Amino acid sequence: MLDKNGIAKRIAKEVKQGMYVNLGIGIPTLVANYIPLGMDVVLQSENGLLGIGPFPFDGDEDPDLINAGKQTITTVPGSSFFDSAMSFGMIRAGKVDLTILGAMEVSENGDIANWKIPGKMVKGMGGAMDLVASARNIIVAMQHVNKAGESKLLPQCELPLTGIRCVKKIVTELAVLDVLPEGGFRLLERAPGISTEQIRNATKGKLIVEGDIPEMVL
Amino acid sequence: MNKVVHSADEAIYDIPDNAVLGLGGFGLCGIPENSISALIRKGTKGLTCISNNAGVDDFGIGLMLQTRQVKKMISSYVGENAEFERQLLSGELEVNLIPQGTLATRLLAAGYGMPAIFTPAGVGTEVAEGKEVRRFNDKDYLLEMAFEIDFSIVKAWKGDTHGNLIFRKTSRNFNPLIAMAGKITIAEVEELVPAGELDPDHIHLPGIYVHRIFKGSGYEKRIEQRTIRPRQ
Numbered sequence: 001m002l003d004k005n006g007i008a009k010r011i012a013k014e015v016k017q018g019m020y021v022n023l024g025i026g027i028p029t030l031v032a033n034y035i036p037l038g039m040d041v042v043l044q045s046e047n048g049l050l051g052i053g054p055f056p057f058d059g060d061e062d063p064d065l066i067n068a069g070k071q072t073i074t075t076v077p078g079s080s081f082f083d084s085a086m087s088f089g090m091i092r093a094g095k096v097d098l099t100i101l102g103a104m105e106v107s108e109n110g111d112i113a114n115w116k117i118p119g120k121m122v123k124g125m126g127g128a129m130d131l132v133a134s135a136r137n138i139i140v141a142m143q144h145v146n147k148a149g150e151s152k153l154l155p156q157c158e159l160p161l162t163g164i165r166c167v168k169k170i171v172t173e174l175a176v177l178d179v180l181p182e183g184g185f186r187l188l189e190r191a192p193g194i195s196t197e198q199i200r201n202a203t204k205g206k207l208i209v210e211g212d213i214p215e216m217v218l
Numbered sequence: 219m220n221k222v223v224h225s226a227d228e229a230i231y232d233i234p235d236n237a238v239l240g241l242g243g244f245g246l247c248g249i250p251e252n253s254i255s256a257l258i259r260k261g262t263k264g265l266t267c268i269s270n271n272a273g274v275d276d277f278g279i280g281l282m283l284q285t286r287q288v289k290k291m292i293s294s295y296v297g298e299n300a301e302f303e304r305q306l307l308s309g310e311l312e313v314n315l316i317p318q319g320t321l322a323t324r325l326l327a328a329g330y331g332m333p334a335i336f337t338p339a340g341v342g343t344e345v346a347e348g349k350e351v352r353r354f355n356d357k358d359y360l361l362e363m364a365f366e367i368d369f370s371i372v373k374a375w376k377g378d379t380h381g382n383l384i385f386r387k388t389s390r391n392f393n394p395l396i397a398m399a400g401k402i403t404i405a406e407v408e409e410l411v412p413a414g415e416l417d418p419d420h421i422h423l424p425g426i427y428v429h430r431i432f433k434g435s436g437y438e439k440r441i442e443q444r445t446i447r448p449r450q
Binding site for chain 1: 297326344
């Protein structure tokens with residue numbers, strides 16, 4: 001079973017040379033730590049930056065320089081600033097190659113729910129609805145089951161939706177799966193030490209298993 | 219073309235109760251601190267605030283929530299504010315949550331003189347309820363209206379007496395968009411210079427969108443999430 005860093009490390013393998021990538025809050029933010037040194041990848045922050053760098057050294061924090069999670073950050077050489085309309089303009093126009101974000105639920109047709117739990121505090125969708133409606137490739141990083149032990153990979157989402165038919169791939173502590181256009185979670189890889197049966201038991205939506213499923217290489 | 223006023227109090231003097239305000243900033247980054255303090259001194263009530271966030275309990279728009287000056291918030295994310303949550307659950311505060319890109323682009327439309335935009339954000343979700351859906355090239359889009367804002371209040375890094383503005387790093391965020399969308403736009407700046415001193419090639423927002431400008435003071439620039447790495 002993978003921990004959060006393991007999930008991030010596996011997702012980092014989906015990031016390729018030359019990509020512009022938007023990383024969401026939580027596990028997706030950790031992905032940046034596993035992008036190989038020397039690979040040319042530009043990270044977008046939807047509050048108006050291309051070229052997110054590492055966290056600043058103690059004492060170098062700049063209140064005018066934050067990411068979308070409101071954390072202090074730095075920039076890398078070649079970075080640029082812009083306003084929020086241009087930021088979502090480039091997202092909407094499909095210029096951002098890859099979006100990685102967390103989710104509460106994903107359905108077998110690629111719907112995603114990640115912004116609201118009715119009856120509890122509603123914080124808002126931030127940029128999530130814009131990102132999932134427009135990104136060309138969306139990978140979800142999440143736990144396979146929730147704290148109550150219930151599957152988060154479902155026939156249909158039960159929580160209010162963030163977007164429809166948009167998730168392409170899911171990486172959890174148990175597995176890598178892709179979402180087929182005709183519906184269904186196709187199992188691609190197992191986490192180290194996890195059996196196909198364990199993944200089947202943790203997946204409420206339609207799981208498609210074709211042949212022998214390899215273990216992830218991290 | 220001299221748009222300089224001498225204080226935040228003078229800049230906001232005629233904002234009436236029940237006005238629709240736009241406020242720049244993302245989290246606490248690039249918020250008009252001086253003008254918010256002046257609005258609290260003036261005690262203007264029943265405000266509708268269009269702003270990406272609602273501040274925190276003891277800073278930013280959160281301060282105006284403590285004093286019950288805000289009737290309605292239109293935002294994309296309001297997650298860091300306990301007083302906000304209390305007023306929302308008790309029904310004292312009306313809240314309209316909208317996607318962040320939709321918020322930005324409805325402001326842009328207002329500043330560009332366009333009545334509405336089409337965006338795919340929110341299609342198939344509760345955001346789409348009651349909105350016109352149009353299909354272009356096999357994809358669905360929602361019709362979203364441009365904002366109408368009585369007074370816009372923004373924070374810039376540098377400005378000149380004509381109201382030309384330059385922003386710094388990610389404190390630009392919503393500021394130029396909010397500024398463009400206001401019928402009356404107030405800009406507070408860290409550094410105010412005579413017209414002609416800023417390089418015209420470096421202006422982020424032309425002064426035609428700004429009606430009043432003043433030099434702010436005592437900026438706290440609070441950080442919400444101080445994240446650092448150890449020195450090697």
